[in-house]
Amino acid sequence: MNFYAWTRPPAADVDAWEKLGNPGWNWADYLRYSKKVETFHPPAEEQTDRFPHTYDADIRGTSGPIHVTIPPHVHTVDALVQQTLVNMGIRVIEDPYQGNISGTWIGSANLDPKTWTRSYSATAYLSPSQNRPNLTVLLGALASRIIFADESDNLGLTATGLEFIHQGNRYVVNAQKEVILSVGVPKSSQILELSGVGRAEVLSRIGVEPKIKLPGVGENLQEHEFLAVSYELNPATKHETLDLLRESEYAGEASQLHAEGKGRMRTGITSFTYIPLSSVKTPGAAKLVQKMEREIEEWKNEPGILHGLQKQLEIQLATLRDDSLPDFEIVAFPGLFSTTATPGPGKSYTSFMGFLNHPLSRGTVHATTNDPEDNPEINPHYFEKDSDLELMVQTFKYIRRMVHTEPLKSGIVQTEVEPGPHCTTDEHIRDFIKNTHHTVWHGVGTCSMLPRDEQGVVDPSLKVYGTTNVRVVDLSVVPLHIAAHAHSTAYVIAEKAAHIISSAHEPVL
Numbered sequence: 001m002n003f004y005a006w007t008r009p010p011a012a013d014v015d016a017w018e019k020l021g022n023p024g025w026n027w028a029d030y031l032r033y034s035k036k037v038e039t040f041h042p043p044a045e046e047q048t049d050r051f052p053h054t055y056d057a058d059i060r061g062t063s064g065p066i067h068v069t070i071p072p073h074v075h076t077v078d079a080l081v082q083q084t085l086v087n088m089g090i091r092v093i094e095d096p097y098q099g100n101i102s103g104t105w106i107g108s109a110n111l112d113p114k115t116w117t118r119s120y121s122a123t124a125y126l127s128p129s130q131n132r133p134n135l136t137v138l139l140g141a142l143a144s145r146i147i148f149a150d151e152s153d154n155l156g157l158t159a160t161g162l163e164f165i166h167q168g169n170r171y172v173v174n175a176q177k178e179v180i181l182s183v184g185v186p187k188s189s190q191i192l193e194l195s196g197v198g199r200a201e202v203l204s205r206i207g208v209e210p211k212i213k214l215p216g217v218g219e220n221l222q223e224h225e226f227l228a229v230s231y232e233l234n235p236a237t238k239h240e241t242l243d244l245l246r247e248s249e250y251a252g253e254a255s256q257l258h259a260e261g262k263g264r265m266r267t268g269i270t271s272f273t274y275i276p277l278s279s280v281k282t283p284g285a286a287k288l289v290q291k292m293e294r295e296i297e298e299w300k301n302e303p304g305i306l307h308g309l310q311k312q313l314e315i316q317l318a319t320l321r322d323d324s325l326p327d328f329e330i331v332a333f334p335g336l337f338s339t340t341a342t343p344g345p346g347k348s349y350t351s352f353m354g355f356l357n358h359p360l361s362r363g364t365v366h367a368t369t370n371d372p373e374d375n376p377e378i379n380p381h382y383f384e385k386d387s388d389l390e391l392m393v394q395t396f397k398y399i400r401r402m403v404h405t406e407p408l409k410s411g412i413v414q415t416e417v418e419p420g421p422h423c424t425t426d427e428h429i430r431d432f433i434k435n436t437h438h439t440v441w442h443g444v445g446t447c448s449m450l451p452r453d454e455q456g457v458v459d460p461s462l463k464v465y466g467t468t469n470v471r472v473v474d475l476s477v478v479p480l481h482i483a484a485h486a487h488s489t490a491y492v493i494a495e496k497a498a499h500i501i502s503s504a505h506e507p508v509l
């Protein structure tokens, strides 16, 4: 389950995967598969009456299984935010799905406008296929490890099956062709490690016999993080924010309306702004660009740094210097998003979420025991590179500049709800971020698609190095993070993987 924000990354972020050694993993292919995934439904009159929505139907999908549309949103808040950003010199993007997202825009959601319910892997892919004779879904089964043949041939080790736990019992399902791991960032690397594929010291620590030494397994974790700054909306204007759903009578009515395809429960997150740091004309932003350049250069030249990471950092440096590519993102959430502030009765809020798009710090996910029922240890190494924290400080300051710009300035009650007026110095801001920042659940990288001698785990056909028939198909293969919300990319990877796998097994005529 997620917030169903449906976005596409900048073209350059996807082209970077190809530059890192993955032929065919580029924007042109991404766009092709992304169109294949979705059916875009243009906004209805009800929405265009309230907000001047723009879109380019040519770059959206027309017949894919995932239904995508613009939610009928709290457009009174969107109007305030979008106009404020324009007044600050930010460009309006008419349709951000064409590979250029730097600017301010209204985003889509994977919602089916026939029912205003979530359109996702279960409704779009599983339900239509569930009666196929060659598909069995076993609910509540925990995949635990891949079983490999004892001997490897010169192409590598062959997986013969998968061990799983169901209702306390262990079973093995045999593989006739391939084993596809698709269990997400926290788990794909764990299952590889439990199967003897990974870093020598991790395998030795958890007591698993090493079968394939792949030091990249569980490394290179990159995660977006966010901070949230909240304001009460000026009560002189009526805004139907999500805060109203705290009132049971309103929530009950909203549920009834939703059953009729109407009302506030069709809301999504819609107001997105992506900003290149080098385009922010403040002394703080300029200093930070220099600091990041220094930090990347120093790290890149550290003795012993892996060639794979060095190349990633070169691309990150080029992205930072490019004033058309975004470094941070601001999302306007229509309601109070806070872990500490208490909402006042009858009040409406907006919260500005600031996201880090291309983190420098790299984390890890590793198994800590050989028991598949024990969760792996996730160590995100947040803010290990100080530039990541400093970028969030600049994002915070940008949000404060927004709320001092019209029309937002008059549209909110100026006393900040969170963190509040006491938060004035850089040290206060840094402490606020350190104490409240949050994962965006957008982890990538722990089974990176990179050359094997550059900490790669899978090759460009998503096959695990050293195996003949094990692939990873989820966001853990993404080698370098993208400025986008993550799940539409998971579908793109899955569609492309389906093509790769079916082509590999086509009968030779």
Ligand SMILES: Cc1cc2nc3c(=O)[nH]c(=O)nc-3n(C[C@H](O)[C@H](O)[C@H](O)COP(=O)(O)OP(=O)(O)OC[C@H]3O[C@@H](n4cnc5c(N)ncnc54)[C@H](O)[C@@H]3O)c2cc1C
Residues within 6 Å of the ligand: 001, 002, 003, 004, 005, 006, 007, 141, 142, 143, 144, 182, 183, 184, 185, 187, 440, 441, 442, 443, 473, 474, 475, 476, 484, 485, 486, 487, 488, 490
């Ligand atoms: C609260 C929240 C809000 C989010 N909002 C958005 C958003 O608005 N827009 C967006 O783009 N992204 C959003 N995301 C991120 C997005 O959902 C993820 O990036 C995406 O789902 C990752 O896809 P995946 O296929 O790599 O892994 P997953 O979606 O995590 O799929 C992995 C699956 O494998 C299963 N699994 C794990 N281990 C095992 C095992 N051992 N045996 C069997 N099954 C196993 C899991 O239960 C899961 O179903 C959000 C995430 C969260 C948590």
